[in-house]
Amino acid sequence: MNIVLYTQRVEIVKSYGERRDCADQNIAKFILACGFLPVPIPNVKEVAEKMVASMKPSGIIFTGGNSLVKYGGDAPERDETERYLLQQALEQKIPVYGFCRGMQSILDFYDCALQEVTGHVAVKHVIDGTWGKREVNSFHNQACLSVKDPVEVLAKTEDGVIEAIRIKGKKIIATMWHPERETEFQKTDMDLVRSLFGKLPV
Numbered sequence: 259m260n261i262v263l264y265t266q267r268v269e270i271v272k273s274y275g276e277r278r279d280c281a282d283q284n285i286a287k288f289i290l291a292c293g294f295l296p297v298p299i300p301n302v303k304e305v306a307e308k309m310v311a312s313m314k315p316s317g318i319i320f321t322g323g324n325s326l327v328k329y330g331g332d333a334p335e336r337d338e339t340e341r342y343l344l345q346q347a348l349e350q351k352i353p354v355y356g357f358c359r360g361m362q363s364i365l366d367f368y369d370c371a372l373q374e375v376t377g378h379v380a381v382k383h384v385i386d387g388t389w390g391k392r393e394v395n396s397f398h399n400q401a402c403l404s405v406k407d408p409v410e411v412l413a414k415t416e417d418g419v420i421e422a423i424r425i426k427g428k429k430i431i432a433t434m435w436h437p438e439r440e441t442e443f444q445k446t447d448m449d450l451v452r453s454l455f456g457k458l459p460v
Contacts, residue, residue, distance in 0.1 A: 259293070260316040261297050261315045262296055262319060263313065264285055264319040264321055265281075265343070265360070268324055268332075279298070279300045279301050285319075288437055288443055294451075303338055306343055316455045317352060322360065322397070325400065337363070347430070353454045353456070356431075356432035358436055361432035362402070372401060373402075375398075375417075379397055379399060383415050386416075388413065394421065396434065403418055405420065408428070409423050410426050
């Protein structure tokens with residue numbers, strides 16, 4: 259089974275003096291349902307470097323959780339690790355899918371600014387664009403309203419928030435919705451990951 263690496267959020271546990279990497283179990287379940295072996299990456303750049311080199315993943319998923327430090331977040335090690343992973347993915351032509359914070363990380367890499375938005379936390383809303391109309395979940399306070407090359411917009415909400423992007427000429431796609439938070443994983447989300455990471459939809 260081909261490996262897909264996925265990033266994790268940082269939780270700060272002050273009572274233990276620990277900075278813990280963690281992820282919703284549904285992320286691993288979603289990746290497995292897509293036909294890949296899910297392997298979490300710690301927010302330690304040196305370890306991430308060795309994992310990419312030794313495991314030769316079919317893809318990397320940038321997950322949700324933690325704002326970027328420049329937008330008020332407190333996990334600089336995650337910012338550093340994801341920026342490094344994206345650089346390596348570009349150099350080694352490893353496909354990347356990002357969701358929520360993962361999409362924000364990709365946008366920041368390409369110098370596309372985020373801003374505070376309202377009405378996008380714990381709601382469902384309709385998006386429209388390249389893939390047609392669709393209702394998706396939403397769990398974010400920050401969003402992007404305009405992009406620059408090579409970022410291409412694939413979908414927006416009615417209030418102008420960009421909900422899906424891709425990088426022109428690269429196998430990098432991102433969405434603001436969480437595929438793992440659906441009661442039943444959506445076939446459209448699974449097919450997106452399967453096709454991006456080299457496993458045709460089934």
